[in-house]
Amino acid sequence: MKRTSLESGLLIGCLSLFFIVLGVTSLTGSLVQDWFKLSSPILGGWLLLFLMTFWGGTLAFKKSPSKSWSETLRTGLSVGLVAGIMLALTIWGLGTLNAQAVPIREWLVQLTPAAIAMLTMGRAPVVAALLMFVVMLLAGIGGAAWAYAALHYQWRSVLNTRWLSARESVINMSLVQKYQQHQYSKQIAYGVGALVLLTAPLYLGRYWNYTLGTVGLYVILGLGLNVVVGMAGLLDLGYVAFFAIGSYTMALLTAPQPHDIVMSFWLALPIGVLLAACAGVLLGIPVLRMRGDYLAIVTLGFGEIIRILSKSDVLTDFSGGPRGVRAVGGPMLFGLNLNNEFYFMYFIILGIIIVAYATHQLQRSRVGRAWMAIREDEDVAEAMGINTLKYKLLAFAMGSGFAGFSGALFASRNKFTGPEDFTLLVSINVLSLVIIGGMGSIPGVIVGALVLKGLPEMLRQLDDYRMLAFGGLLVIMMILRPEGLIPSSRRKMELHDDESEALVPDVLVEGGEV
Amino acid sequence: MAMLELENVHTYYGNIHALKGLSISVDEGEIVTLIGGNGAGKSTTLRTISALQRPRIGKIVFEGEDVTTAPPPEIVRKGIVHVPEGRRIFGRLSVQENLEMGAFTREDKQEIIESMEHVFQLFPRLEERRKQTGGTLSGGEQQMLAVGRALMAKPRLLLMDEPSMGLAPILVEEIFNIIREINQQGVTILLVEQNAHMALSIANRGYVLETGQIQLAGLATELAASSVVREAYLGGG
Ligand SMILES: Nc1ncnc2c1ncn2[C@@H]1O[C@H](COP(=O)(O)OP(=O)(O)OP(=O)(O)O)[C@@H](O)[C@H]1O
Ligand SMILES: [Mg+2]
Numbered sequence: 033m034k035r036t037s038l039e040s041g042l043l044i045g046c047l048s049l050f051f052i053v054l055g056v057t058s059l060t061g062s063l064v065q066d067w068f069k070l071s072s073p074i075l076g077g078w079l080l081l082f083l084m085t086f087w088g089g090t091l092a093f094k095k096s097p098s099k100s101w102s103e104t105l106r107t108g109l110s111v112g113l114v115a116g117i118m119l120a121l122t123i124w125g126l127g128t129l130n131a132q133a134v135p136i137r138e139w140l141v142q143l144t145p146a147a148i149a150m151l152t153m154g155r156a157p158v159v160a161a162l163l164m165f166v167v168m169l170l171a172g173i174g175g176a177a178w179a180y181a182a183l184h185y186q187w188r189s190v191l192n193t194r195w196l197s198a199r200e201s202v203i204n205m206s207l208v209q210k211y212q213q214h215q216y217s218k219q220i221a222y223g224v225g226a227l228v229l230l231t232a233p234l235y236l237g238r239y240w241n242y243t244l245g246t247v248g249l250y251v252i253l254g255l256g257l258n259v260v261v262g263m264a265g266l267l268d269l270g271y272v273a274f275f276a277i278g279s280y281t282m283a284l285l286t287a288p289q290p291h292d293i294v295m296s297f298w299l300a301l302p303i304g305v306l307l308a309a310c311a312g313v314l315l316g317i318p319v320l321r322m323r324g325d326y327l328a329i330v331t332l333g334f335g336e337i338i339r340i341l342s343k344s345d346v347l348t349d350f351s352g353g354p355r356g357v358r359a360v361g362g363p364m365l366f367g368l369n370l371n372n373e374f375y376f377m378y379f380i381i382l383g384i385i386i387v388a389y390a391t392h393q394l395q396r397s398r399v400g401r402a403w404m405a406i407r408e409d410e411d412v413a414e415a416m417g418i419n420t421l422k423y424k425l426l427a428f429a430m431g432s433g434f435a436g437f438s439g440a441l442f443a444s445r446n447k448f449t450g451p452e453d454f455t456l457l458v459s460i461n462v463l464s465l466v467i468i469g470g471m472g473s474i475p476g477v478i479v480g481a482l483v484l485k486g487l488p489e490m491l492r493q494l495d496d497y498r499m500l501a502f503g504g505l506l507v508i509m510m511i512l513r514p515e516g517l518i519p520s521s522r523r524k525m526e527l528h529d530d531e532s533e534a535l536v537p538d539v540l541v542e543g544g545e546v
Numbered sequence: 547m548a549m550l551e552l553e554n555v556h557t558y559y560g561n562i563h564a565l566k567g568l569s570i571s572v573d574e575g576e577i578v579t580l581i582g583g584n585g586a587g588k589s590t591t592l593r594t595i596s597a598l599q600r601p602r603i604g605k606i607v608f609e610g611e612d613v614t615t616a617p618p619p620e621i622v623r624k625g626i627v628h629v630p631e632g633r634r635i636f637g638r639l640s641v642q643e644n645l646e647m648g649a650f651t652r653e654d655k656q657e658i659i660e661s662m663e664h665v666f667q668l669f670p671r672l673e674e675r676r677k678q679t680g681g682t683l684s685g686g687e688q689q690m691l692a693v694g695r696a697l698m699a700k701p702r703l704l705l706m707d708e709p710s711m712g713l714a715p716i717l718v719e720e721i722f723n724i725i726r727e728i729n730q731q732g733v734t735i736l737l738v739e740q741n742a743h744m745a746l747s748i749a750n751r752g753y754v755l756e757t758g759q760i761q762l763a764g765l766a767t768e769l770a771a772s773s774v775v776r777e778a779y780l781g782g783g
Contacts, residue, residue, distance in 0.1 A: 417622030
């Protein structure tokens with residue numbers, strides 16, 4: 033038996049255990065039960081475990097150097113064996129404990145008696161464990177066999193040619209042809225996309241407008257930090273400070289307490305953006321002369337200073353103190369009160385579009401090239417005649433301004449702001465979503481925010497384990513896709529060297545060491 | 547009048563007195579070489595000229611203009627371009643992107659394209675590898691890229707810091723031929739080298755630097771013949 037296939041089995045086994053403990057299996061079970069109107073969640077839960085090991089079998093096959101039939105069988109068998117033993121033992125153990133009425137859920141909240149009953153199919157633990165073992169063996173072998181078949185019979189390419197010819201016949205239909213010949217086809221596609229986006233808040237309902245609105249605010253934060261960290265390569269760990277500044281500016285200028293200024297939302301918004309950007313520049317002038325680690329530490333400190341100041345009793349008269357600021361004002365337009373999550377969803381979508389467009393344009397411009405050079409090698413960038421301090425300040429100012437924008441919307445939408453909204457965790461979350469999505473990639477930030485902030489909301493059941501799940505996800509993702517979910521083409525190249533080498537034509541390799 | 551003149555330049559790194567009253571000059575069209583042992587202050591001299599380091603005392607004049615306090619972008623615009631020590635190319639960017647970075651201070655797109663074609667004429671290897679990332683180039687190719695990138699700034703005076711470092715003898719020869727060719731196309735060159743033999747063979751004049759001070763100055767042929775240089779830098783021969 034090959035070590036790699038045992039490893040695959042172990043990985044899949046651990047992942048499955050992780051899913052069981054987190055309640056992902058129970059959740060899948062109940063979802064499948066709901067969708068297909070089944071009488072019990074057993075099928076869904078077991079299906080998930082089956083598919084996991086099946087996947088493990090295909091993975092192990094891809095890793096195995098020999099692609100012969102007997103080797104395939106052995107590979108699948110070892111994956112199934114390892115995963116099967118792990119899961120069978122788990123089920124036997126859980127089932128036995130449950131039967132003795134041990135209160136497992138006191139330690140592991142998701143392992144309710146119902147969840148365990150789903151795993152044991154309501155049978156005796158030994159029977160269920162044996163059954164699970166057999167199913168996993170079949171799944172492992174099935175997965176390997178599937179991969180073997182896909183390789184040898186080239187199903188994919190057959191499917192591909194079918195798909196191509198099908199597509200061709202569709203293209204030949206005059207309507208599609210007309211559409212493609214239409215010189216505005218791209219614009220039409222964008223238009224449809226925009227229409228979907230713009231009507232989405234209409235059918236999302238209150239809860240989802242609020243939840244996805246929060247995700248959207250994080251997208252704006254992520255796009256801003258992406259400029260600072262991803263494009264200019266400046267590690268800012270106190271990013272939350274600028275979010276706080278935008279937020280407090282909106283709150284203090286529009287709320288009746290503690291200042292009674294009650295300014296219009298439309299005036300407070302640009303002031304918040306501007307103040308955050310200015311704070312970025314002011315912090316940047318002394319700090320951006322430092323490099324790498326120092327920059328990270330100083331910004332980290334700055335973030336905490338802002339939070340502690342906002343919390344301080346001494347400043348209660350100025351910033352509301354520990355209790356925060358209530359009754360933050362919302363936007364009015366033509367006498368219409370737009371102060372609810374539905375309208376804010378529109379502001380946020382609009383904000384994302386503007387910010388994404390602006391950063392996209394910048395990335396391709398001269399400024400973007402300067403950032404790239406600074407990120408790669410600051411000394412050389414300077415020798416090339418790039419005014420490094422100026423461009424670093426610009427990156428800082430833009431990132432901070434976007435954070436201020438997000439913060440101002442955040443305070444106004446929630447009608448409240450307080451010190452607890454601005455913990456270090458916010459900075460870490462935003463940094464994580466930038467990394468998960470793929471540093472320097474704009475679509476990556478959007479997907480990263482959806483995964484990091486949206487997924488936990490969608491899987492409310494995970495709530496107690498959110499940090500555990502989050503950590504696990506990060507680890508798995510860094511193993512599977514170190515370059516992020518939607519990496520910029522550059523990062524992909526750099527982290528998957530072994531694959532990119534194949535892209536260099538042989539002619540070039542021939543020359544050898546020059 | 548000399549193209550570049552350093553008068554009594556003192557440069558410090560904190561308390562470390564790296565250049566102690568350096569005075570050198572470079573005439574238009576020349577190749578001038580700066581030789582000396584490790585830590586003599588050769589790189590510091592180039593860094594001071596290109597404004598990456600500020601002199602505490604002294605004056606730098608380029609084409610009759612005092613540029614002692616000019617910032618790096620202005621120095622590059624005036625035509626002084628630095629090829630830093632140790633082939634500091636942008637490893638994660640493609641060859642083409644590296645070259646484009648070199649033209650950062652220039653505006654005219656058409657002229658930039660012409661410069662790139664010129665660089666590709668000098669280094670056909672780079673053209674074959676336009677899309678390859680800098681970090682995957684061989685050592686010799688990286689040095690060519692570093693030189694090509696500097697040429698993209700359209701230099702009038704090229705400051706080269708040990709272009710032969712770590713290269714096989716045959717490649718050293720190739721690089722030096724190219725330096726000569728660049729010079730013949732009208733670019734003045736200030737060349738820092740540890741390989742004194744090669745440097746003196748292509749230079750018009752040279753300076754010998756020791757602990758931040760000029761030990762010896764003269765025509766390249768004179769220096770190559772002088773006993774001091776022969777003993778210290780040409781292997782005693
Ligand atoms: N960043 C720095 N900080 C402090 N001291 C420095 C720094 N760079 C150089 N020095 C010191 O300045 C002196 C001159 O260094 P420089 O790099 O100019 O020497 P060099 O002639 O280029 O040597 P080499 O041939 O080894 O490159 C040395 O004593 C060196 O230790
Ligand atoms: Mg040096």
